[in-house]
Amino acid sequence: xxxxxxxxxxxxxxxxxxxxxxxxxxxxxxxxxxxxxxxxxxxxxxxxxxxxxxxxxxxxxxxxxxxxxxxxxxxxxxxxxxxxxxxxxxxxxxxxxxxxxxxxxxxxxxxxxxxxxxxxxxxxxxxxxxxxxxxxxxxxxxxxxxxxxxxxxxxxxxxxxxxxxxxxxxxxxxxxxxxxxxxxxxxxxxxxxxxxxxxxxxxxxxxxxxxxxxxxxxxxxxxxxxxxxxxxxxxxxxxxxxxxxxxxxxxxxxxxxxxxxxxxxxxxxxxxxxxxxxxxxxxxxxxxxxxxxxxxxxxxxxxxxxxxxxxxxxxxxxxxxxxxxxxxxxxxxxxxxxxxxxxxxxxxxxxxxxxxxxxxxxxxxxxxxxxxxxxxxxxxxxxxxxxxxxxxxxxxxxxxxxxxxxxxxxxxxxxxxxxxxxxxxxxxxxxxxxxxxxxxxxxxxxxxxxxxxxxxxxxxxxxxxxxxxxxxxxxxxxxxx
Amino acid sequence: xxxxxxxxxxxxxxxxxxxxxxxxxxxxxxxxxxxxxxxxxxxxxxxxxxxxxxxxxxxxxxxxxxxxxxxxxxxxxxxxxxxxxxxxxxxxxxxxxxxxxxxxxxxxxxxxxxxxxxxxxxxxxxxxxxxxxxxxxxxxxxxxxxxxxxxxxxxxxxxxxxxxxxxxxxxxxxxxxxxxxxxxxxxxxxxxxxxxxxxxxxxxxxxxxxxxxxxxxxxxxxxxxxxxxxxxxxxxxxxxxxxxxxxxxxxxxxxxxxxxxxxxxxxxxxxxxxxxxxxxxxxxxxxxxxxxxxxxxxxxxxxxxxxxxxxxxxxxxxxxxxxxxxxxxxxxxxxxxxxxxxxxxxxxxxxxxxxxxxxxxxxxxxxxxxxxxxxxxxxxxxxxxxxxxxxxxxxxxxxxxxxxxxxxxxxxxxxxxxxxxxxxxxxxxxxxxxxxxxxxxxxxxxxxxxxxxxxxxxxxxxxxxxxxxxxxxxxxxxxxx
Numbered sequence: 008x009x010x011x012x013x014x015x016x017x018x019x020x021x022x023x024x025x026x027x028x029x030x031x032x033x034x035x036x037x038x039x040x041x042x043x044x045x046x047x048x049x050x051x052x053x054x055x056x057x058x059x060x061x062x063x064x065x066x067x068x069x070x071x072x073x074x075x076x077x078x079x080x081x082x083x084x085x086x087x088x089x090x091x092x093x094x095x096x097x098x099x100x101x102x103x104x105x106x107x108x109x110x111x112x113x114x115x116x117x118x119x120x121x122x123x124x125x126x127x128x129x130x131x132x133x134x135x136x137x138x139x140x141x142x143x144x145x146x147x148x149x150x151x152x153x154x155x156x157x158x159x160x161x162x163x164x165x166x167x168x169x170x171x172x173x174x175x176x177x178x179x180x181x182x183x184x185x186x187x188x189x190x191x192x193x194x195x196x197x198x199x200x201x202x203x204x205x206x207x208x209x210x211x212x213x214x215x216x217x218x219x220x221x222x223x224x225x226x227x228x229x230x231x232x233x234x235x236x237x238x239x240x241x242x243x244x245x246x247x248x249x250x251x252x253x254x255x256x257x258x259x260x261x262x263x264x265x266x267x268x269x270x271x272x273x274x275x276x277x278x279x280x281x282x283x284x285x286x287x288x289x290x291x292x293x294x295x296x297x298x299x300x301x302x303x304x305x306x307x308x309x310x311x312x313x314x315x316x317x318x319x320x321x322x323x324x325x326x327x328x329x330x331x332x333x334x335x336x337x338x339x340x341x342x343x344x345x346x347x348x349x350x351x352x353x354x355x356x357x358x359x360x361x362x363x364x365x366x367x368x369x370x371x372x373x374x375x376x377x378x379x380x381x382x383x384x385x386x387x388x389x390x391x392x393x394x395x396x397x398x399x400x401x402x403x404x405x406x407x408x409x410x411x412x413x414x415x416x417x418x419x420x421x422x423x424x425x426x427x428x429x430x431x432x433x434x435x436x437x438x439x440x441x442x443x444x445x446x447x448x449x450x451x452x453x454x455x456x457x458x459x460x461x462x463x464x465x466x467x468x469x470x471x472x473x474x475x476x477x478x479x480x481x482x483x484x485x486x487x488x
Numbered sequence: 489x490x491x492x493x494x495x496x497x498x499x500x501x502x503x504x505x506x507x508x509x510x511x512x513x514x515x516x517x518x519x520x521x522x523x524x525x526x527x528x529x530x531x532x533x534x535x536x537x538x539x540x541x542x543x544x545x546x547x548x549x550x551x552x553x554x555x556x557x558x559x560x561x562x563x564x565x566x567x568x569x570x571x572x573x574x575x576x577x578x579x580x581x582x583x584x585x586x587x588x589x590x591x592x593x594x595x596x597x598x599x600x601x602x603x604x605x606x607x608x609x610x611x612x613x614x615x616x617x618x619x620x621x622x623x624x625x626x627x628x629x630x631x632x633x634x635x636x637x638x639x640x641x642x643x644x645x646x647x648x649x650x651x652x653x654x655x656x657x658x659x660x661x662x663x664x665x666x667x668x669x670x671x672x673x674x675x676x677x678x679x680x681x682x683x684x685x686x687x688x689x690x691x692x693x694x695x696x697x698x699x700x701x702x703x704x705x706x707x708x709x710x711x712x713x714x715x716x717x718x719x720x721x722x723x724x725x726x727x728x729x730x731x732x733x734x735x736x737x738x739x740x741x742x743x744x745x746x747x748x749x750x751x752x753x754x755x756x757x758x759x760x761x762x763x764x765x766x767x768x769x770x771x772x773x774x775x776x777x778x779x780x781x782x783x784x785x786x787x788x789x790x791x792x793x794x795x796x797x798x799x800x801x802x803x804x805x806x807x808x809x810x811x812x813x814x815x816x817x818x819x820x821x822x823x824x825x826x827x828x829x830x831x832x833x834x835x836x837x838x839x840x841x842x843x844x845x846x847x848x849x850x851x852x853x854x855x856x857x858x859x860x861x862x863x864x865x866x867x868x869x870x871x872x873x874x875x876x877x878x879x880x881x882x883x884x885x886x887x888x889x890x891x892x893x894x895x896x897x898x899x900x901x902x903x904x905x906x907x908x909x910x911x912x913x914x915x916x917x918x919x920x921x922x923x924x925x926x927x928x929x930x931x932x933x934x935x936x937x938x939x940x941x942x943x944x945x946x947x948x949x950x951x952x953x954x955x956x957x958x959x960x961x962x963x964x965x966x967x968x969x
Contacts (some may be wrong), residue, residue: 018859025862026661033663066866071791086663087759087793093801094770101775106687108833113835115645135637143640147628156616159624159815164596180507182514182567194675194841201840206587225838230839276675276882278568289575293584312568334640336846348579351587354594358704358711359682361674364845365817378499381506385547456655 008036009044009052020055021062028063032072032083039085064364067341079439094255105230119432119441126473131417132335137390139383140419143334146373158369164357165349166192166341167368173375174341181302183325184315189349191356192363196298197223198335199326202359203296204231206352207324212260215293217245219448219457221270221300224263240272242285242412244280247287254291262293267313268301271448271459272420273413285317292322297352299327303384306415308391320346321345329371331417332384337367391417391463394470398462401471405478408486409456417463420445426484428458434480440473489517490525491534501536502543509544513553513564513689520566524554545559552662586711600913600922607954609923612898612942613816614742618871620864623652624815627854639850647673647822648849654856656823663797664806672837674845676819677779678704680807683840684777684823686714687833688805693741695778695937696734696774698726700929700938702751702781705744705935718931719743721750723893725757728764735772748794749782752929752940753901754894756786764800771805780808784865787896808850812898813865818848872898872944879943879951886952886959888968890937898944901926907965909939915961921954 012027014020031037044052053060053478064081067073073081110116121127144150158167165171171190179185193199200223208214210232216225218237228235236253241244245264252257264284266276276284288295297314305311315325321344328340342352356362374380395415402411402419410422423431427442436440445457460477462470481487493508495501508952512518524530527545527615531538546560548554554562591597602608632639639648646652652671656928660666673682681704689695691713697706700717717734720727734740747757757765769776778795786792796806802825809821823833837843855861876896881899883892891903904912909925916922926938941958943951962968 015745016907017857019863022859022862029661033661053748066862070864071867084791086791087762093799094803095801096773096775096826098801098802098826098832101831102687102832103690106836109835109839110832113838115838116835132642136640138637138640140632140640141635144629144632148625151625153619156619159619159621159817160616161613161811161816172840180510180514194844197839206583209584209586226839280967281568292575292577292578307918310565310567317568318574320576322575322577330642334847335642336640338841338843338845345579348583351579351583351591353586354590354597357594357596358590358678358707359840360679360819362817362819363675364848366815366851367845367847376498378503381503381547382500385550388550445664 009049011052014055021059024049024053024055024059024063024229025066025195029070029072032086037083039083040080041083042090043081043083045080047214086174086305109230114222114226114447118443119436121441124440125441126188126465126469126476128418128440128460128462128465128473130464131331131459132463133332133417135386136389138334139379142374142377142379146370146377146379150369154369158365160365162362162365162368164191164353164362166190166363167372170368171377173372176198177375178315178325182312183343184316184319187321187346189346190290190342191342191349191352192368193340193342193356194363195335196300196326196328196340197227197331198338199328200224200227200296202352202355203324203326203344204228205308205355206235206348207294208233208260213257215250215257215258215259215262216450217264217269218450219271219445219454220263221298221448222447223461224298225448225450228263236448240274242274244274244276245284247280247283250284251287254293255288259293261296262288263296263298263342265298265300265316267299267311268305268414268416270300270416271418271445273282273416273418275311275414278311280296281311281314281317282356285314288322294322294324295323297323300326301416303329304388304391304416305333306388315343324348327379332387333380334371337364337371339363339367339371350368394462394467395419396426397467398460398470398474401474402460405471406475407478407481407485418459418461421458421460422457422460423481424485425456426481427455429455430484431458431477431480432485435477438476438480441474442477454463490530493534495536502540502547503543505534505540506534506547509548513567516569518564520564522564523560524562524564536699554691574880576656581940585658590711593710595703595707595928598859599924600917602922605784606922607946607950607957608919608955609899609921609943609946611811611945612940613944614813614868614898615944619815620860620869623855623858623860624851627851627858628858631850631854635850639846641846643843643846643849645672645834645843647671647844648846650857651849651853658856659796659806659824661748663793664824665797665800666800668827669824670827672823672833673849674821674832674837675758675841675844676811676825677781677807677809677818677821678708679840680809680821680823681705681708681777681779683833683836684805684807684825685709685714686836687829688775689714689741694738695742696731696738696740697931698745698750698778698936700752700926701744701929701931702746702779702929705779706929706931709744716931721753721755722753725755725761725801726765728761728768731765732768735768735774735894740774742777743769744777744779745795746779746781748780748792748899749786749895751781751897752899752926754897754899759792762795762798766795769802769803774804775803778804778806780806782809782812782897783808784813785869785872785897787869787876796824805829810861813868814861815852818845818852820844820848820852838927875943875948875951878948879955880939882952882955883941886955888959888962888966899942902941904937904939904962904968908938909963910936910938910959911965912939914960915960915965921957923958950955
C-alpha cells in the first residue's frame with residue numbers, strides 16, 4: 008500500500024494526497040475502521056511534508072471519508088456498498104425516435120474523417136491562426152475588471168444587455184429598423200434556428216425552403232418533423248415563379264432563406280430578386296426566416312440590404328452570428344424579431360438552458376465595442392479573398408465542371424458535368440483528399456453531381472495539389488482521359 | 489448636415505466617422521450620387537485629422553456605400569429602397585402551443601420582481617463577491633497561451649476533451665465506476681435534463697418524480713408533455729412504499745430524483761433509503777435520472793455515495809453542474825451515462841447548438857485541474873454554513889412553522905402551520921420582503937403552506953430583519969397575534 012503514489016506539479020500536494028487516499032478507500036483497499044498511518048508516518052512513506060498530510064487528512068475528514076479518535080489517530084469511515092444486483096438496459100431499444108433520427112442525420116458522425124496527411128476541403132470554419140487573440144485577451148481582462156463576479160453569476164435569458172445594444176447598433180448600420188423589435192442572444196446560429204422553429208412551427212407544418220440550403224438547417228427542420236418544400240436557387244437568387252406556385256399549392260407557414268451569401272452555392276440574391284420575394288410573400292402574408300450567414304465575407308458586390316432592412320413590418324425573423332468570421336468556439340448568435348415574438352422565445356430559451364454564457368457575451372461585447380470586428384473583417388477579407396481567387400483559378404484550371412458558383416466566403420460550390428460527387432469522393436479518399444458532397448445540401452434528390460470545397464483551413468499549395476487530384480479523378484470518371 | 493457628430497473614446501475615430509456617414513446614407517439624408525465633401529473639407533467640418541477621413545472613406549468604399557470618380561472625389565452609392573407595402577403579423581395568434589405553455593410556466597417572468605430597497609430571499613445563486621476571480625483570470629490566460637486560436641474555433645459536440653477527463657476523475661472520486669460510460673458537456677444542468685429527456689422519453693410517457701422537486705425540472709418535463717406522477721419526499725428521503733405502488737400502477741419510463749441534496753427541501757436521502765430505491769427500481773427495471781444538485785454544499789452529513797456509485801449497471805443517468813457553487817454564468821453542466829446512450833445524446837446536442845463554448849470549457853478545465861474547486865468549496869462551505877446556521881436560528885426564532893427542512897445548501901425550506909405562502913408573500917411584498925412560494929416545487933396541489941428562503945445573496949442583518957417581517961405576517965394571519 009502507498010507505494011504507487013506519484014506527484015505532479017499541476018495541483019497542490021495535499022490535494023493529491025487526499026485524492027490518493029480517497030481512491031484507496033473507495034476501492035476498498037483500506038477498509039472501514041482501519042487506522043490510517045499517523046501524519047508523521049505517512050509523510051515519510053509518501054515523501055511529502057507533514058503539513059501536507061495534515062491538510063490532506065483535514066480535507067478527508069471534512070468530506071466524511073475519515074474520522075478522528077482522540078489520542079488514537081485517524082480511521083476510515085464506513086463507505087456504503089451495495090451488492091451488485093445491477094441490471095443492464097439495452098439503450099438502443101429504449102431511445103426515442105428523435106434520438107434515432109438525430110443520430111441518422113448527424114453528418115459529422117457519418118462523413119469521411121480527417122486523418123493525418125490528408126488534404127481536407129470539408130471545413131468552412133475560419134482560420135484560427137489569424138484570430139485577434141491579443142484583442143480578445145484585452146477584452147476579457149477589461150470586462151472582468153469592470154464587472155467582476157457579476158459576469159460569472161446567473162444572468163438574463165434575453166442576453167447581456169450591453170451586447171444586445173451593441174448588436175442593435177450593428178443591425179441599424181445594416182439599414183434595419185428596430186421599431187417594435189427586439190434581440191435575443193443564443194448559443195450560435197444553430198440554437199437560434201431551433202428556438203425560432205419551436206416558437207412558430209408545429210410538427211407536419213409546411214415550410215418553403217431554398218434548395219440547396221445549409222445542411223444544418225435542413226437537419227434541424229427535419230428533426231422538428233416539418234414538411235419541407237424545395238424552391239430552386241438560380242444564379243441571381245431564388246426562383247420566384249416557383250415560390251409563388253408553391254405558396255399557392257401548399258399554404259406554407261414559413262419561407263426560409265439565406266439571401267445575402269447563400270450556403271452552399273455562394274449566390275448573393277440580386278436587389279431585384281429581393282424585392283420580388285418581398286412582393287410575393289407580402290401578397291400571401293408568408294413570414295420569412297432570414298439567415299444572415301456570412302454577410303460579412305462578400306468580397307465583390309456593392310452593399311446589399313438584408314431583407315429585414317427592406318421591410319417595415321414585423322414578418323421577418325432575422326437570425327445570424329459572427330461564427331463564420333469570429334471565434335465560433337464562443338457559440339454566440341442572435342435573433343432579431345418582433346418584440347412580442349421575442350417575448351415568447353425568451354421563455355423557450357430560459358427553459359432550454361437559462362441563458363448563453365455571460366462571460367462569453369461580455370467578452371464579445373467588449374471586443375465589438377472597441378471597433379475590433381470591423382478592423383478584423385477588413386484584414387481577413389483581403390486574406391480570404393486572395394485565397395478565394397487562387398482557389399477559383401485552380402478549380403477552373405484543374406476540375407472539369409458545368410458551373411462554379413459563389414461570390415465570396417470560405418468555399419467554392421461546383422457542379423460537375425456528369426460524375427457523381429460521392430463516387431469522386433470515394434476515389435479521392437484513396438488519394439488522401441476529402442471534401443463535402445453537395446447532396447447533403449439538397450432537400451430533394453438533386454445535387455448528386457455537386458460538391459463544396461472549403462478553403463479556409465488549407466494552404467494555397469494544398470489547394471492546387473488537392474484540386475488537381477480531384478480534377479484527375481473527375482476526368483477519369485467522365486472519360487476525358 | 490454633419491453638425492451633430494460626436495466623438496467618444498471607446499472606438500477608433502475613423503470607424504466612428506464611417507458609421508456616422510453610413511447612417512446619413514441609410515436614412516437618405518445624403519442621397520445617391522451626391523458628391524461627398526473632400527477629405528480635407530470633412531476633416532475641417534468634423535474636427536478630426538484628414539487621415540481619419542481617408543480611412544473612413546476607404547471603409548465606406550469597401551462596404552459598397554460610396555464610390556470614387558477619378559479627379560472628382562467620392563459619391564454616394566445607390567442604396568436600394570422599397571416602397572413600404574409591409575404588413576403586420578399578430579404573433580400572439582401564430583405562436584405554437586409550446587411557446588404559449590413555456591411563457592405560462594415561466595416563473596421568472598411572473599414572480600414578484602426585486603426592486604431597490606427590498607430584501608429578497610428568492611435567489612439561491614452563489615454570492616459573486618466570494619468568487620475566486622484571480623484564479624479564473626489565471627486559468628483564462630494560461631489556457632489561451634497554450635491553446636491559442638484553437639480554443640476559439642469550432643470544437644466537438646461531446647465537449648472539450650481535457651474537461652471531460654477532469655470531470656471523469658472527479659466522478660471517480662465520488663466512487664462512480666466509469667466502465668462503459670461516457671460524459672457529455674452541456675450548457676448547464678438545464679440543457680442536460682432537456683437532452684436526456686429528448687433521448688429517452690416521448691410525449692405522454694409516464695415519469696415518476698419526487699414531490700416536491702426542482703421547479704425547473706417540473707417545467708421542462710411539462711413542456712415535453714410528460715405525464716408526471718408524484719412520489720412524496722419524507723425527512724429521510726423518498727417514500728419507497730409509494731414508489732413501488734406507483735411503479736406497479738403506471739408502468740413508468742423513468743424515475744427522476746435529487747437524492748444528495750434535495751431541492752427545495754434540502755433533505756439528504758439516507759443510505760438505507762438509497763439502497764431501498766435501487767432494490768425497487770432494479771426489480772422493475774426502471775432507469776433513474778439522478779440530479780447531483782448541490783452535492784458539494786452539504787455541511788454536516790458524512791460522505792454519502794450518489795446512486796450512480798451504488799450501481800454497477802447502466803441504468804442510472806447522472807446529470808450535474810457546479811453552478812450552485814462556481815461561476816453559474818459560464819453555463820457548464822454534464823451528463824454521465826451509458827456510452828451508447830451518450831452517442832445518441834451527442835447527435836441531439838450537435839443539432840441543438842453544435843457544442844458548449846470551448847473557451848468556457850477550457851477555462852473551467854484549467855481552474856479544476858489546479859485543484860481550485862476543492863480549495864474554493866473548502867472556503868465557501870464555512871462562509872455558507874455560518875450563514876445557514878444563522879438563518880436557521882432566525883427562522884426558528886421568528887417564523888412560526890410546522891417544519892424546517894434542509895441540511896445545507898443556500899436556502900431553508902419551511903412548512904407553515906396553516907397560512908398560505910402566497911398570501912404571506914402578498915403581505916410581505918408590501919413590506920418590501922420577497923421569497924419563493926413553495927407550491928411551484930410541487931407537481932400536485934400540495935405545498936400551499938411552504939416557502940423557500942434563499943440566503944446566499946443577503947446579509948445576516950437582512951436575514952434577521954426579513955425573517956422577522958415574514959414571521960410577523962405569518963403570526964397575524966394565523967391569529968397568533
